[in-house]
Amino acid sequence: MGIRRLNHAVLYVRDVDRSVAFYTNVLGFTVVHRRPTAAFLRAAESDNDHDLGLFGVRGNGQMSGTGVGLYHLAWSVGTLPELAEFAEKLAQVGALVGSSDHAVSKSLYGKDPDGLEFEISWFVPRDRVTDEMTANPTIARLDIAAEIARWGDDLVGAP
Secondary structure (H helix, E strand, O other): OOOOEEEEEEEEEOOHHHHHHHHHHOOOOEEEEEEOOEEEEEOOOOOOOOOEEEEEOOEOOEOOOOOOEEEEEEEEOOOHHHHHHHHHHHHHOOOEEEEEEOOOEEEEEEEOOOOOEEEEEEEOOHHHOOHHHHHOOOOEOOOHHHHHHHHOOOOOOOO
């Protein structure tokens, strides 16, 4: 069981439109999902769903947040049983604060001893992602046992 790599970072920003303009015009990111108070961007050479999330902080009609800065980092694991092991370990130490099913990814949310949030995810292999899964991004309750039954215990997820 182990972390494979950093998958994405999410930042709280003062003005989502201004930040989108910066990351697209200066650093070459492209917008892959846009909401009124959030944007998800992909780096030019990446095949990730997104590499950077931008969430607006309180003010200017944006969503609430504690301030500008890092919201969370997301790491990926290889298999669903590995994700289940992390869920168990995080729960044992009182660090598991949530979980979700994003259709194309299955995520756990934890906090470290300083309260910094992080995400650990398993990603559906790209060749198994359907148009239905990506058409309307939704967030549902995660049932890891059901996902293992659906995808198997040895299917390696997308990097």
